Amino acid sequence: MLIDFFYTLRSAKLPVSVKEYLTLLEALKANVVGPTNPDACTMDDFYFLARTALVKDEKHFDKFDRAFAAYFKGVEMIADFSKPIPADWLRQEMERLLSDEQIANAPKMDWDELMETLKKRLEEQKERHEGGNKWIGTGGTSPFGHGGKNPQGIRIGGKGGNKSAVKVWDQRAYRDYDDTQELGTRNIKVALRRLRKFAREGHELELDLPDTIRATAANAGWLDIKMIPERHNNVKVLLLMDVGGTMDEHIQRVEELFSAVKAEFKHLEFYYFHNCVYDFMWKNNKRRYAEKFPTWDIIRKYNKDYKLIFVGDATMSPYEILQPGGSVEYNNEEAGAEWLQRLTHAFPKFAWINPEPQGVWQYRQSISIVQQLVGQRMFPLTLKGLEDTMRMLSK
Numbered sequence: 001m002l003i004d005f006f007y008t009l010r011s012a013k014l015p016v017s018v019k020e021y022l023t024l025l026e027a028l029k030a031n032v033v034g035p036t037n038p039d040a041c042t043m044d045d046f047y048f049l050a051r052t053a054l055v056k057d058e059k060h061f062d063k064f065d066r067a068f069a070a071y072f073k074g075v076e077m078i079a080d081f082s083k084p085i086p087a088d089w090l091r092q093e094m095e096r097l098l099s100d101e102q103i104a105n106a107p108k109m110d111w112d113e114l115m116e117t118l119k120k121r122l123e124e125q126k127e128r129h130e131g132g133n134k135w136i137g138t139g140g141t142s143p144f145g146h147g148g149k150n151p152q153g154i155r156i157g158g159k160g161g162n163k164s165a166v167k168v169w170d171q172r173a174y175r176d177y178d179d180t181q182e183l184g185t186r187n188i189k190v191a192l193r194r195l196r197k198f199a200r201e202g203h204e205l206e207l208d209l210p211d212t213i214r215a216t217a218a219n220a221g222w223l224d225i226k227m228i229p230e231r232h233n234n235v236k237v238l239l240l241m242d243v244g245g246t247m248d249e250h251i252q253r254v255e256e257l258f259s260a261v262k263a264e265f266k267h268l269e270f271y272y273f274h275n276c277v278y279d280f281m282w283k284n285n286k287r288r289y290a291e292k293f294p295t296w297d298i299i300r301k302y303n304k305d306y307k308l309i310f311v312g313d314a315t316m317s318p319y320e321i322l323q324p325g326g327s328v329e330y331n332n333e334e335a336g337a338e339w340l341q342r343l344t345h346a347f348p349k350f351a352w353i354n355p356e357p358q359g360v361w362q363y364r365q366s367i368s369i370v371q372q373l374v375g376q377r378m379f380p381l382t383l384k385g386l387e388d389t390m391r392m393l394s395k
Contacts, residue, residue, distance in 0.1 A: 005071050009054065012067035016054050024053040043072070062176075066251075176243075176272075176285050236267040238302055238347065242312030243272045243285060245328075250355035253381055254311060257353070269302065275316040276336030276370075277343060278327055295339055299346045307393045308347035313356040314370040314378070321369050340373045350374065351389045355381040 002024070009016045028034060033045040047068060055064050208226040215224035239261060241254065262268060271281035271293060279295050282288040319326035321336045344350050352370065354361070358380040361367045371378045377392065379385040 005050075008071045009064065009067050012063050012070075014055070014060055014063050014067065020054050020056075024050055027053060234267070235265055236302075236306045237261065237265045237269070238298075238306040238308045239268060239270040240277065240281065240308070240310050240343075241270065241272055242275060242310075242314075244274050246313055246315045247355075250313065250381070253355055257311065257381065257386075269306070271298065273312075274327075274329065275312070276320050276327070277310075277339045278332045278336055279334065279339065295343070299342060302347075304347055306347055306349075308343060308350035309389070309393075310350070310352040310374070311355070311381075312352070313354055314352070314367045315356060315364055316366045318365050318369055321366060321373075337369075337373055340370070344374060349393050350377060351393055352378040353381050353385065353389060354378055358382075358385075 002021075006016065006021045027049055033049050050068070051061070051064055055061060208228040211226040211228075212224065215226055216222065218224075239258075241258070247254070258270075271283060272285060272288070273281050277295060280292040281295060281298065282292055284291060317326070317328070320328060321340075324333060324335050325331045326335065352374045354367070356364070356367070361371075361378075367378075379389045379392075
């Protein structure tokens with residue numbers, strides 16, 4: 001019954017062999033997880049068993065997680081496999097269809113009113129709600145909950161769909177971008193090579209052919225080899241990457257870009273942020289709360305000769321950019337716009353690379369705001385966009 005799961009993993013370019021697949025089946029047959037093992041009978045247990053049997057290198061964990069989630073999408077975790085499987089486990093609940101009139105009449109509030117109303121709802125509400133336009137629940141047009149449609153609501157749990165949440169009340173785990181991603185094309189690297197400034201440094205040597213020829217000729221034909229220090233790309237790059245949320249749609253392309261940047265630039269520093277830059281960033285998403293890097297320290301640490309490159313879709317609530325406390329994850333004391341201006345002032349050579357199709361930029365208010373903040377130096381994540389970015393940064 002898991003043969004399609006096996007092919008899903010292969011389609012995700014995971015190096016999974018038939019032998020490893022048979023190992024998983026043998027483990028299931030031996031009841032390592034399952035109804036006769038009360039200590040291991042949840043979907044989480046099956047996930048860890050499958051990952052242990054099928055994935056031999058931790059660098060592939062992210063790919064496995066995405067493939068696993070895609071294959072078992074909609075499957076609720078069943079605490080006891082010995083119980084009958086409920087009928088609605090086998091089918092997905094149809095998305096609630098709302099009329100244009102209902103969406104147009106959805107409650108709209110400003111920032112302060114939205115937060116105050118949420119506080120009242122939490123105090124008043126005593127039970128679960130589905131549909132409607134007032135209570136915290138699913139579906140409907142209420143500003144609070146998930147699964148419905150509201151132009152500026154607070155998503156509580158569930159999965160985002162309309163990319164318009166002002167705040168997100170949910171514990172979310174982000175994953176580091178895989179910098180070992182094998183590129184499908186070398187064109188990205190070629191585009192990045194427009195930003196090069198070679199200098200000779202270090203102790204590694206390479207053959208200086210012209211000087212060798214001249215020295216050999218001057219030495220009556222006796223070979224006289226001349227060596228010089230190897231040239232390296234001396235450009236320094238500070239790469240700041242948006243991760244999680246709407247950026248999950250662009251993981252593969254950003255990983256390809258990240259791989260190419262690491263291969264092309266010897267002097268590379270990178271950090272992660274979510275949606276907009278605030279007072280701290282991080283290098284490891286699993287430790288993003290334990291290992292924070294204050295943005296002020298980053299600004300002071302690197303000289304202004306670093307080329308600053310933001311990578312992000314700039315798709316968020318405008319409050320996240322313009323409002324103190326607007327971050328969907330924590331109460332930021334200063335607006336994201338303030339930090340963007342500080343960074344672009346500290347590093348005069350900067351650009352923003354956006355993986356969202358350029359055709360939708362005009363429909364996203366947040367993208368227009370970010371474009372203004374970065375002086376219209378926003379380029380699409382396309383080959384031409386990368387070439388234009390490198391050309392601009394090299395001036």
